[in-house]
Amino acid sequence: MSEVEADQPSMRADAQRNRESILKAARTMVGKHGTEASLRGIARDAGVGLGTLYRHFPNRDELLQEILRSNFDELAEKARILVSSENPLEALENWMDEVAASTSEFQGLAASMIEKRMDPQSPLHASCSSLKQSGDALVRRAQQAKRLRADIDGADIISLVSAIAWLADLEGLKPTRRKRLLNLLMEGLKE
Incomplete structure (x- = not known):
């Protein structure tokens, strides 16, 4: 329950x-x-x-929040597990890939997440904030290990992952193409 x-x-x-x-x-x-x-x-x-x-x-957001809650909870739990990984940059990349894949499951979700993350009145805002906090923990861990640029935060990560998922919506990206874009992104984020 x-x-x-x-x-x-x-x-x-x-x-x-x-x-x-x-x-x-x-x-x-x-x-x-x-x-x-x-x-x-x-x-x-x-x-x-x-x-x-x-x-x-x-409203639509409350219905979406309810059907997506378990996905978001699983992603947050995955981040809590990955934060203690020996390779924090790889852990962050794996989590980002899972977020992009999960977000790509529902057409329009990436755009909704981008929009609702900035709307504290939306029921989706809490889930988006939770994902951001999960990303923050993984980002800090990779930064502490001197593997990730110091000017990156969880909001940046969610925005970038959402952009890849949004492209997947528009272009019907295959998982291999989504992974390639994520790898290119990670190269730019490394310390």
């Missing part, structure tokens, strides 16, 4: 089923059509009315 669910009063069984159906339909629809997938289509595929969708998720 997520922290949000733990803070909320118990949900009726039918309301919980509706919520789960909405999330399942949203994952499928966003996976196929990107972050701008039709909310009406999601409600239809979930077998609920649009009003029910909005009762559970008052």
Whole structure:
């Protein structure tokens, strides 16, 4: 159970089923059509009315936040593990590659992350901030090892990774091309 669910009063069984159906339909629809997938289509595929969708998720960002939460949590946990790596630059590069790959899974997510990272009112802002903090820890570790330029921070890393993921959206980059761009980027970031 997520922290949000733990803070909320118990949900009726039918309301919980509706919520789960909405999330399942949203994952499928966003996976196929990107972050701008039709909310009406999601409600239809979930077998609920649009009003029910909005009762559970008052706006698109809250729905996206919920379906992406586990991805963002996994990336943050991965960063916590990688921060103690013997090769901090390689750890940062591996994490950046995972962020780019994860972000590329949903068309439009990279653009949404770039936009929402600057909007503290957006439900996606917290997840984007969490990713930035994870990146900060890996960046500091690589800088302490004198492997990464001193003028880089987690916000730079998230922006650069988001740019690669955004290109993947636009150009349909294959993983090998995404990795090549990341390698080129890392060469420019080295101390």
